[in-house]
Amino acid sequence: MTSTSSDETPRQVHLAAHFPGVNNTTVWADPRSRSQIDFTSFEHLARTAERGLFDFFFLAEGLRLREHKGRIHDLDVVGRPESITVLNALAAVTDRLGLAATVNATFNEPYETARRFATLDHLSRGRAAWNVVTSSDAFTGENFRRGGFLDRADRYTRAAEFVDVARQVWDAGAERAFRHAGQHFTVEGDLGPARPPQGHPVVIQAGDSDEGREFAASAADVIFTRHGTLEAGRAFSADVKGRLARYGRAQGDLKIMPGVTFVLGDTAEEAQEKAAEIRRQQVSPQNALLTLEQVWGVDLSAYDPDGPLPDIDPVPGTGLSQGRTHRGDVFELAEKWRALSRDKGLSIRQTVIETTRRQSFIGTPAAVAAEIDTFVQAGAADGFILVPHLTPGGLDEFVDQVVPLLQERGVFRTEYTGTTLRSHLGLPVPAPCHERIPTA
Template sequence: MTAHRQLHLAVAFPGSGPAGVGPAGWAGAHPGSRLAFASFERLAHTAERGLFDFLLLDEEPPLPEHRGRLHELDPVGGPEPVAVLNALAEVTTGLGLAATVDAAVGEPYDLARRLATLDHLSAGRAGWRVADPADARPGADFRAADHLDPYGRAAELVSVARRLWGARSPGGAARPFAHRGRYFDIEGEFGLPRSPQGQPVVIQAGESERARELAAASADVLLVRHAPLETARSRHADVGRRLAAHGRTPGELKVMPQITVVLGDTAAEAQERAAGIRRQRITPQYALYALERIWGTDLSGYDPDGPFPDTAPSPGPPDPPEAGGSPSRDDRRLALAARWRTLAREKGLSVRETVIEASGRQSFVGTPDTVAADLHRYADEGAADGFVLLPQLPADGPEEFVDRVVPLLQERGAFRTAYRGGTLRSHLGLPQPAQDR
C-alpha cells in the first residue's frame, strides 16, 4: 500500500485573513453574531470534531481605511482574540487555538505572558499568528520612526518572545533575562513556567521575500495565499531552501495555503453556488472600496453598477522594488488596474461585476470527491503541508467540509483519524523547541 503524506487542516473564524468574509461579507449581519461566545464555540466544536489542527482568530481593524478616509461597509467588529481563546480552552480538549497579535505594536513581555497564559490554560495548544509586517495597519499613534523597518521589529519581537518562553529551566527555576536590541531593552524574570509544548507555536503569514525569510528563520507555520499547483510547488521548494540556510529541516516549518472551498453534488451545482457566494460577498459599497485601493483616488461618486472608470490610476508614493528584483507594490497595483480595465472592456462589465469577476474566485470548487482529490494532490506533490479554510459568509462554517470531505481524505490515508498527543506541536508534527530538547 502506498504511503501518502498527511495533510494538516485548520480553520479561521469568518472574517479572518485576506480571503475571509471581510467587511463585505458581514454587511447586514446581526452585531451579536460576531461577539456572542456561542458563535466561536460552535465553530471550535465543529473543527475539533473534524480533527483540525487549530482554529485561528484574527485581529482586525473595526473599519477599513484608505488614504485617511473610513469606508462604511457595515462591519460589526470583533472581540480581542486571545481573550476568546482563553474561554475556548475550557470547552475544547484537542483543538489548537491560535490568535493574531500584531507585531507592529506589541511589547515582548506583555505579548509573551498573554500567549503563555493561553498555552497553560489549554494544556499546550496555543499558537501566535504574526501578520506579514508589510500588511500591518497600526494606528496613527504607532506610526513612529522606529517602525520604518517593520520586518526588523517583528523579527526581534519573535526572537525576544521565544527567549522569554524559554527563560526557565526544565525544572521550573527562573533564569535572569536581559535583552538589549534596536527595538527592545528589557531585563528581569519571566513569571510563568514552560507549558506542556515548551512554547506556543509561531505562525508567520506573508508572501514577500522578507516574510518568507522571517518564517524560515523563526516560524513553525507559514500561511500563504492559494496558488496553482506548479506555483505552489515552486514556493514550497523555495521555503525549504531558506530553511537550510538557517540550519533547519523542512519538517520544522509547515507551509499552509489559506483557501476557500465550495461544494456541490455536481460540478455545475458547485459552480452555481460559488457564483452566488461571490455576489453576496462583493456588495456595491465593497466594490467601490476595492476599486479605490487599486485606483488610489476617491471614487465615492461612482455608481458601482455603472461603467468602469476611464481615468488613469493615481501613482502612489515612492516605493522601491523589493529584494530579489520583485516589482514594487505600486507597480503591482498599476498592473492590476490595467488587467481590471481590460477585463471590464472586453466583457462589458460594471464596476461591481468587474470586482466580482476579478477578485472573488474561490480556491476549490467541485464535488466532495474532486475537492478531496485536489487537496490530496497538493500534499502528495509537495505543494503544501496543509490548508487553512476561510469561510466566506457569516453563517458559513466548516460543517459541510467536515461531514463530506474529511471522511474522503481519511479514506485516502491523507488525514488523521484521531488526535495523537494533546499539544498543537504534536498535531503539526513539530519538534520541541531547542531549549526543551
Template sequence: MSQAQRQLSLGAFLMAGGHHIAAWRHPDVASDPLDFSQYKRAAQIAEAARFDAIFVADSVAASTDAIASHTSRSVYFEPLTLLSALSAITERIGLVSTVTTSYNEPYHVARKFASLDHLSGGRAGWNLVTSDAAAEAFNFGRDAHIPHAERYSRAREFHQVVRGLWDSWADDAFVHDQASGQFYDPAKLKVLNHHGEHFRVQGPLNVARSPQGRPVVVQAGSSETGRELAAETAEVVFTAQTSLAKAQAFYADLKGRLAKYGRGEDELKIMPGVFVVVGASEAEAREKFEQFQELVEPEVGVALLGRMLGNFDLSGYPLDGPLPELPLTENGQQSRQRLLTELAGSEQLTLAQLGRRIAGGRGHHSLIGTPTQIADELQAWFEGRGADGFNVLVPHLPLGLEDVATQVVPELQRRGLFRTEYRGRTLREHLGLPYPRNPFFT
C-alpha cells in the same frame, strides 16, 4: 517522511460571520460579530473533524469609513481573550492568533501566549505579523505607519526576545516541594538581559515554560523580506497562492531557504489558504456561492480591494474601468498587492469585477464544487509539493465549516490523507513538529 506516510494539516480560519464580505447579510448568519456562540459552534465543529487548529486574525484599528458601515468588519473580539474562552470548551484543537510585532511589546506577547498554552494544555500558536493597516499607527502615538524594512527588523528582534523569554525556565525548574519548602530551583532560571536595537528586556518571564515547550510560531508574509524571516523563525506559514504552479514555486523557494538556518524541511509547514464552498453538485455549490455574491454592493467590494492593495482610495475610479496602475506600497501587503494586480491583468477584470471576485476569499485560491472535486484539488496541491496542508476559509459560519467538516474531511480520510483521530494533545504533535529544546539548559 515518505509520500505514503505524509498526512496533510488543516486549519479553520474563523472570521465573524464568515469570510465573505457580505456574509453578515445572509439569513443563515448571525449578524452580530460579537456573538460568541458562532465561534463556539465553529470551534466544536472543527475539533470534531480533527482539524489541527482554529485561527483568528486581528487588527488593532477599526474600519470607520463610509463603506465600513456596510460591513461587519469594524468590531471584533480581541483574539487572545476569544481563544482563552474557546480553550475552555475544547480539548484538543490548536488555538492560533494573530498579534502584531509593530504595536506590542515582547514581554506582553510572550506572557499572554505562554499563559494560553498553559490554559489549553499546549495548544497555543502565535501568528507573527508586522501590520499592513497603516491606521493602526494612530492608536499607538505615531503620526505614520512604521516603514516596511523597519517593521521586519523590529519583528526579527521581537521574535528573538519572545523566544528567549519563553525559555526563561528549564522544563523541570519548578519542583513544588512542599516538604522542603523549595518552589523552584534557582539554577534552572535564565535571566535574559536582552539589549538590542529596538528592545531592552531583562526578564525572566513570570510564566513557566509551556506544555509544548514554546507556542508554535506562524507567519503569513510572502514578500522577499517576509520569506526570509519565515525561513529563519517560523514553524508554519500561511500564504495566498492562486494556482498549483505558483504554490509549488513558493513552496520550493521557502523550503530551500531553511538549510542556511540549520533547519530541515519538516521543521516548517506551508499551509496556503483555500476558500471552499461545498455542494452535492458543482451547480449547487455555485448557486450557494452566488447567494453571497448577490449581496455584495459594488462599492463595498472595491473598498475591500483598496484596503488589500495597501489602503488605496479607489472610490474616484470608474467601476467598469480597469484597475489603475498603483505604486508598490512600502507599508502595506506587498505580496497581496502583486497577487491582485496579476489577477486583474490576467483575467482582464474591471474594478468592480475584481472587487466582487475577492469578496469571498480575498485573493486566496477558491474551490467551489463537490466534496470529490475539492478533495481532488487539495490532494493535487499536497502531493505535488505545493502545500503541507491548508488554512480553510468558508463563506459563512458555522454552516460553511460544517459542510467542509462533514463532506470534504471524510473524503480526505477515505484517501488516507487526513487523520481520523488525534494522536497527541498539543498543537506541535498535531503538526508533527518536534518538541523544542531549551538552549539555555542543555
C-alpha cells in the same frame, strides 16, 4: 486515489479553521449568519473544527477600523473581542484543538506578549499558537503611543528580534533570569509561570515579500499564504523551504498552509452556481466601487457598477482609504483590470469579482477532497486554512462531507494521537536556548 505510488506512505493533510469576518469574505446578509461578537459563534466553529480533527482554530486581528472617504466602511476583525481573551475562553470548551491568535509585533512588547501566550499554552495544556504580523502604516499607529514611528523596511527586523526575545522569555520560565539587549529591545527578568508545555507556542507567519519569506524560514513553524495554483504553490514551497537549511532547520520544521475558501454541491454545476451567487453577495455594487476606488484613489461614486471601468488614470497617494493593504503599482493594476474587462466584456462589478477571489475549492465533496489531496501530495502545500463564508456554521458541511473522504484516502487522521498543537503538526518541542548545542 492519492498521487503517491502504492509502496509510498502518502503525505498527511493538515487542516485549520479561520473564523470568518475579514473584508468581504463573509456573507453577512445570509439569514444563517450570526454574531461575530457573541461567544457562542466562536464556540460553534471551534467545536466543529475539533469534531473534524483539525489542527487549529485561527483568529485574525485588527488594531483599527479601516476607513474610506473618512468614514468607517465595513465590519472588520477589529470589531471583535480581543483574540487571546477569546481563545482562553475556548480552551475551556475544547480539548485537543490548537488555538491561534494574531498579535502584532509592531505595536506590542515581547515580554507581555510572551507571558500572554505562555498563559494560553498552560491553560490549554499545550495548544497555543501565535500568528506574528507587522505594520508600517501611521494610520494604525495613531492608536498607540509611538504612532507610525516604524519605517517599512524595519518591520521584519523588529519582528525577528521580537520573536527571539519572546523565545528567551519562554525558555527562562520561572527557573532562571534572562537578559536581552538588541537594536529594538532591552529586556531583563523572568517569565513568572513555568516554561510553556510546548516549550514554545507554535509561531505562524503570513508574508510573501522576500523579507517575509526569510523571516518565515528563520523563525516560523507555519506560514499562512495565498498562492492559488498548483504551480505557484510548488514554487513558493520550494523557495521558502529551500531557505531552511541555512538556519539549521529541516524540511518538516515548517508547514505551508494557504488560506482557502470552499463551496460544495451535489454536482459540479450546482457547486459553481452556488459559488457564483456567494461571490455576488460578497461583492455588492457598493463594495465593487469601493474596491475600484482603492486602486484609482479617487471618488468613483458617479460610475455605474454594472458599467465599464473608468477611462481615467489612477491618482496614487490620495489617502482615500486608510488601514488597507498597499496594492502595489496602481497604474499597472488598473491597466491589467482594464485589459481583463475588455477581453471578457466585464462590468466594474464583474471585474472586481473576477480579480479579488481567493483560491477556492469548488465542486462535489469527492472532487474537493481529491483536489486538496493533489495539492498536498504534489508538495504545493502541507495543508490548508479554511475560511468559510458563513459565521459560525460555514464549516459544518466540510467536516461532515469532505473530512470522511480524506480519511478514506488515508491522508487525514481518524483520531488525535497527541495532545498538543506541536504534536498535531509533527513539530518537535524545541530545546531551551541555554541548552542548545551550536552547529558546526
